[in-house]
Amino acid sequence: MISWPNFRRAVPALAVLAAVVAARAEDTFYAQRVAPILEQKCVACHGEKKQKGKLRLDSFAHLMRGGEGGGVVQSGDAKDSELFIRVTLHPADEDFMPADSKPPLTPDEVKVLELWIAAGASATAPLSSIKGAPALAAPKAPVAALAPDWQPRSAQIARLEEELGVRLVARSHLPTDGLVLRTAGAPTRCDDAALAKLAPVADLIVEAELARTKITDAGLVWLATFSNLRALDLTRTRVTSAGLGSLASLGKLESLNLTSTGVDDAGVARLKDLPALRKTWVFDTRVTGVTADPAASAK
């Protein structure tokens, strides 16, 4: 696409290609304030994998090299820098960046780019040298991994699904959110032997949906190796109180569904020591004192 801003860049910003004197990168304005914006909003299309407009924005050197229209940063002059022009056009303009209606820069982020370019677009200027930049939003708490990344084992996962007739489904796009062991499509294919064979991926499974399967007390032994299990559904299986002792090592288990199983009060007593367990369901079992109407409010 040829667009008017491209013509305005006959003189690329050569000056800034000067060797970068390495100050401690993490203390620079570029590393602290500029790079995270580009990383979050631009690198999906201008990075290692894709180089739209032959432009990469995933390092200072790449940024300064520019794209197919030449340099994109005019040191000291934001309003003449392609990088800045593109993010301040009207969002409906076909040259507006980020393209494809991806989330635009916030006014604060635009301000950060403007101040940085105005101050010389330096890789080494310390964070404190550029005044007036809007404060950073409070950093998000890092998301705790629920399980190891499953991706390196995806071939094995696919093989086990094929062989056992169960499904191992990613819980989310985040590969450390773990897998769901899902059997709803063919519950009767999942038995104690199948659980045993899941051992190589046991640590990846965060939720085990085993309702209506053929699991018995003997199979629960294998669940002991599901070290990252948070939720376990054993509804309508032949599990009894005797088997529940095998769950003692599931230190992360938060919810356990024992509806319509053979458990009784003795089994529930065995669960007392599970440190993370918050919810247990024992409707339609021999456990005593279960209300048939749990949602009803106290009169």
Place this chain on the structure above:
Amino acid sequence: MWDLPHVPLGLKREWLGLETRRHFLGQGVKALGWAGLATLLGRSAPNLLANSPIPGAPAMVPHFAPKAKRAIYLFMAGSPSQFETWDHKPALADLFDQDLPESVRGGQTLTGMTASQTRFPIAPSLYKFARHGKAGRFVSELFPYTARVSDELCVIKSLHTDAINHEPAILQLTTGNMFPGRPSIGSWLSYGLGAMNEELPTFVVMTSKMPHRTNVQALSNRLWSSGFLSPEHAAVALRSGSDPVLYLNNPKGVESDVRRAMIDGVNDLNRQLFERVGDPEINARISQYEMAFRMQTSVPELADFSNEPQSTWDLYGPRAKEPGTFAYNCLMARRLAERGVRFTQIFLRSWDQHSRLPTNIKLMAEDSDQPTYALVTDLKRRGLLDDTVVIWGGEFGRTVYSQGTLTPENYGRDHHPRCFSMWMAGGGVKPGISYGETDDFSYNIVKDPMHIRDLHATILHLFGLDHSKLSFKFQGLDQKLTGVLPSKVVHDLLA
């Protein structure tokens, strides 16, 4: 061409479209309209890739870890009045038969049914409210059973919609758009998340027997169609009675293996056709044959209630044994949820009380109150409510003023799109709260308005889907359930 590794998906899809188009034009099928052609071109290429069993196939994994795995949507078609149900307005009692102030009405367009009325007399609810539950919520005496689960509910009083008549309003609720041809919520979930149980449909619809019939709106499969998404994402409508899915049983004298061989043969032919013309609709056809075959065993088991314990009948009431009643459908919905069906939508019609409202709304409430309570309670005691969201509501609200003659015992109410109430329970929704407020006449919203789009965005969020990312390219747009106008997830509703 699906195997070329480095070709972007969008480009492959375009090739596929060109292939199809060239094929059709080459065959000289002139009768094929451009609209139909556009439908073919726009359709469903990603599904071919997304059916991969490998976790992480992009279209089938939530964007973030979900709270809800399934939803049961109790659609009260015709629209129950908010005044007698969830938007308690005690001060109206003193204003009986007074005229609604002009300033409140604000020159709003009325329907043809009341536009010619000379007076707009205020009709307070004939039904009383009392506090229930730990949260002390006011619940109508029409719902003695639902009142018992009041602490599970999140009541939204500030919904608003764009349509003032039933058909467009119901379409907007079910598909996000007043015009037919868009995928229903359940279809978007099927497209975005795939099936949890391949033996049953992902999206099921049931319509219920009505306790009485006045102003009954026709329901059609427009409300549960897959629109421009591949047809396998449309709902399967379960019928009441012994044959929940029509033509599922083998014809008399045809053994199962013969039927299997026949389906294999047809699928082979279809596969050859697909290789030749590349029309993705053919693949949808193949998968529907397969689904029908699998349902031959899964549906009879599903519809066999004989293994339900007595506690079930105690809870849902005796009507649950009668196929097609709302009570039966609620029990069926629980059975579908247990078996991993993602989205079940139950329609109950005849809430459209333009006249004789007090009598008729009571009939409707008596029919649906116990089953509604039963469903929430049953899900709760079986540990399913945590990841199943139940949604209750109609398509718009009703007017504070009476349509037709107002007497102390009788009145009617006209349609009112500016505000209405719904509730949600379970599936990651905050229990025991109310959201949004209307003015003293429940005519305008005074706090926290929530458009249908916001409801849709919030439902998708519960399923781990970002409404702005769940899209499908069609007619040059990234089509979304929430469309192009601003919409937001209402975080205040999330537990």
